[in-house]
Amino acid sequence: MKFTGSPNAAAFAAAFAICLSATALTLPAVFTPAAAQQKVIDGRGVTYVEFNGGAFGTEGGNSWSETNKNGKVVFRFRETGRDEWSVYLVDESRGVNLQIDLFKKMIFYADKGNPTLRPLYPITHVEGNARVVQKAPEPKPPSSREIVNERARDMLDGAASSRQLSTSVLDARLRSVGRLLASGELTRRNRRLLTDLTIQDQAELDRRQARARPEPIDPDSRSRNFGPAIWEFSRDGRTATATLARTSDCRRDCNDEIDYEAIISIDCKRGDRSANIIFWTLGEERDEGRRRLVIANVDGERTRLRARGQSSLNGVSLKAEMPLDDPFFADLAAGNRLRYRVEDRRVRRGSLKGSGRAIRSMLSHCLR
Numbered sequence: 554m555k556f557t558g559s560p561n562a563a564a565f566a567a568a569f570a571i572c573l574s575a576t577a578l579t580l581p582a583v584f585t586p587a588a589a590q591q592k593v594i595d596g597r598g599v600t601y602v603e604f605n606g607g608a609f610g611t612e613g614g615n616s617w618s619e620t621n622k623n624g625k626v627v628f629r630f631r632e633t634g635r636d637e638w639s640v641y642l643v644d645e646s647r648g649v650n651l652q653i654d655l656f657k658k659m660i661f662y663a664d665k666g667n668p669t670l671r672p673l674y675p676i677t678h679v680e681g682n683a684r685v686v687q688k689a690p691e692p693k694p695p696s697s698r699e700i701v702n703e704r705a706r707d708m709l710d711g712a713a714s715s716r717q718l719s720t721s722v723l724d725a726r727l728r729s730v731g732r733l734l735a736s737g738e739l740t741r742r743n744r745r746l747l748t749d750l751t752i753q754d755q756a757e758l759d760r761r762q763a764r765a766r767p768e769p770i771d772p773d774s775r776s777r778n779f780g781p782a783i784w785e786f787s788r789d790g791r792t793a794t795a796t797l798a799r800t801s802d803c804r805r806d807c808n809d810e811i812d813y814e815a816i817i818s819i820d821c822k823r824g825d826r827s828a829n830i831i832f833w834t835l836g837e838e839r840d841e842g843r844r845r846l847v848i849a850n851v852d853g854e855r856t857r858l859r860a861r862g863q864s865s866l867n868g869v870s871l872k873a874e875m876p877l878d879d880p881f882f883a884d885l886a887a888g889n890r891l892r893y894r895v896e897d898r899r900v901r902r903g904s905l906k907g908s909g910r911a912i913r914s915m916l917s918h919c920l921r
Contacts, residue, residue: 815831846859888905
């Protein structure tokens with residue numbers, strides 16, 4: 554095509570030619586439908602998956618079987634549902650639930666002893682009825698809030714009664730729930746349901762501990778006629794406190810004897826992401842104004858805290874700060890045995906009676 558006339562016409566012709574050449578380059582890529590299509594086997598079409606050592610496959614209807622590497626059937630399952638990326642199976646005879654998750658390429662397993670789905674086998678091969686999609690969906694990394702609430706739903710779905718679980722499993726569930734509650738990421742509904750679950754679990758654990766043995770009395774309290782140390786919860790406006798303390802047997806006139814002695818207190822303020830821990834009378838005069846290492850051990854789980862010495866009414870206390878989502882709080886709430894000390898000094902023993910209700914109530918108040 555040839556343009557004649559003014560310089561403007563010539564410039565227009567040059568621009569038009571550039572546009573044509575650009576269009577010729579880009580049109581084939583835009584209008585190639587085969588390049589945008591892909592076959593995908595998802596949760597609604599899968600019929601067979603393999604893992605290292607065996608496979609799961611349909612047998613018609615809602616029946617599935619698990620075979621070993623030799624092709625021999627070892628277990629049978631009933632399909633209970635499907636969604637976009639998963640198939641859900643159950644074996645009522647053993648109380649086993651499975652999730653074949655093609656999105657995560659993993660087979661998840663749960664049973665009566667532990668109702669929480671957990672990874673069992675990575676998926677190595679998939680067969681089934683593929684569907685054509687415009688583009689394979691890009692896996693979007695879930696947010697921390699989504700991950701926490703998915704774990705909460707897994708824990709709540711089919712949660713076994715507290716009395717049906719062994720003490721070790723009950724302990725493990727209390728610790729797991731404590732970490733979820735301390736995360737601050739739960740929805741209001743999941744927080745309420747998990748709080749109810751922990752109250753039931755803690756009550757059952759307290760009942761078993763009381764039946765097994767009486768609560769030991771700290772030897773340091775006998776000279777002042779103190780009773781057993783227990784954890785209590787209190788709140789004042791936006792502030793909440795969990796306190797381990799012991800109370801004297803006398804209720805009215807104690808002849809100037811101390812009738813209440815705090816041992817450990819943990820306090821937090823709603824909206825803050827940390828809590829202050831005070832170990833009362835743990836320090837010595839030389840610790841005032843200095844930082845000391847406090848080592849706390851709950852059922853073998855050791856936590857190291859950097860605490861500063863400060864004067865208090867009945868000695869020198871050591872104060873440390875920790876984030877509310879630290880596993881130490883969940884361990885305290887679910888633990889059976891607490892020992893703590895300052896660096897190389899003598900070990901002290903602390904009661905954990907009532908710590909479940911007190912610490913979880915404190916966390917629930919501050920993490921709203």
